[in-house]
Amino acid sequence: MQKTAPPATYRVKSFGCQMNVYDGERMAELLSAQGMSAAPDGADADLVVLNTCHIREKAAEKVYSDIGRLRREDGSSPLIAVAGCVAQAEGEEIMARAPSVRVVVGPQAYHRLPEMIERARAGERATDTDMPANTKFDVLPPRRRAAASAFLTIQEGCNKFCTYCVVPYTRGAEISRPFNDLIDEARKLVENGAREITLLGQNVNAWRGEDAGGTVISFDDLIRSLDKIPELQRIRYTTSHPMDVTDGLIAAHGEVTKLMPYLHLPVQSGSDRMLKAMNRSHSVDSYLRLLERFRAARPDIALSGDFIVGFPGETEQDFEDTLRLVDAVGYAQAYSFKFSPRPGTPAADMDGAVTAAVMDERLQRLQAAINRDQLAFNKASEGRRCAVLVERNGRKPGQWLGKSPWLQSVHFEGESEIGAMVDVELVEAGPNSISAKRI
C-alpha cells in the first residue's frame, strides 16, 4: 500500500443512539482541530468515519453495505475508518471482511484517531479497541460549536447485563465523568449557543460524582447544579433505568423548572416472566409505581419507553400483558423493537424462539397501540400554551421548527431565530408534529 496524501476533508456518519451522535460530534471537532474540514453535503470526502451501532442485527449489518457504497466510480475509496460499537465488537471481522477499511476504532479510543489516520496513510491498517476509562475526555479538544439543543455525555457503559443486550460489552462498565468537567463542558456548550442540554448515558441516572468540596453527589444534584447556568434554558436526560431512579430525581421533576417534563424510562415488557428472563431487575408493578411517583411530582410529565417483542419464550399471554401495560401508562411516545439475537449475549442461546411472522404481527399490534396513544397525547395538547425552543428552519419560508417542553415537534410561522424561546399556542396536532401560532 502506498503512502497517501493527508486527508483534507472528512465526513462522520453516526448511527444508533444519541451517545453515538455525541461521539460523532467530538470526532468531527477532533478532526477539525487537526486542520481538516467537514466535506460539504453530497461532496466526496477524503476520510469517512462510519460511527456504527451494534444493538440489533440490522444496525450492525448496515456497516458493510455502507462500506460498499463508498467505493468510487474509478474503483478507489476514501480513507475509511469504522468507529462505534460494531468496531468494538467485531473489529477483527471488519478488517477481514472489508479490505478497504483502514482504521477500526472503539468508542473509548477515538481520541487516538489522528495518529491512527497517520498510520493508515503510511500503509498500515490500524485497530484500537482499548477501553481506557475517561481518558478520551481528557484529551479531546474543548467544545467549539453547539446546536440550540446540544448533547452532553455524562456517563457511559452499563453494568446491568440485560440478557439480550450488547451494550455492556461494546461500551464497557459504567463510568461517570467528573462533575467539574461536566459543568465546564456545559458552560462551553452554552457559550457556543446551546439553550438546551440533553444529558446522555446508557443509564444516565447511575451517574455519581463528587462536588468541589468532595461530597458524593448523585444525578439529581448534577441537574440542580446545571440549573444554575444562567443562559441555559432547558435540561433533559436520556436514557434512565428504573433501578437507578432515586427520590431526589423524582423530586427534581417537581422542583427544577429547567428540567423538562419528559421521561424516557424503558420497560421492555409488560410480563414479569419476560422481565425476569431479560434480567431487568424490576417488575411491571414496581415500574408502574415509579411512573406514578413521577406523575405525582410533575402531573403533566410526558412518558416514553422502549419495548422488545418476541423475546425467546414470549407467549401470546405475555405479549397481551405488554399491551395492557401500554394501555395503563398512555405513553406520549415509545420505541418498539423485534428481538434480535446478538452474538455473545445469553438470550441468543435461549430456547423458545418466536417465529418471524409472530414477531411481525406483535410489533404491528404494539405499534398501533403506541401510535394511538401518541396521537391522543398530542391531540390533548391542542389549545395549550407553552414555550418552544427553535432548533431550525422549516421547509416553508418563514417557518420554524422546535420542541415543546414535552419533546413534541412544533412548527410555526413568523419572525424568529434559531435558539429563541418563543411562546406559542399549540393549534393542530398530528401523530408526529403540531402546528402552533405565536402569542
Ligand code: SAH
Ligand atoms: N440503556 C438503555 C437502552 C439501550 S439500547 C436502557 O437500558 O434503557 C436501546 C433499546 O434497544 C433498549 O431499551 C431495547 O428496547 C432495545 N434493544 C436492546 N437490545 C436489543 C436486542 N437484542 N433486540 C431488540 N431490541 C434490543
Ligand code: SF4
Ligand atoms: Fe442494555 Fe440493559 Fe444496560 Fe440498557 S440496562 S444498556 S438494555 S444491558
Ligand code: F3S
Ligand atoms: Fe448502538 Fe452502541 Fe448506542 S450499540 S445503541 S451505538 S451504545
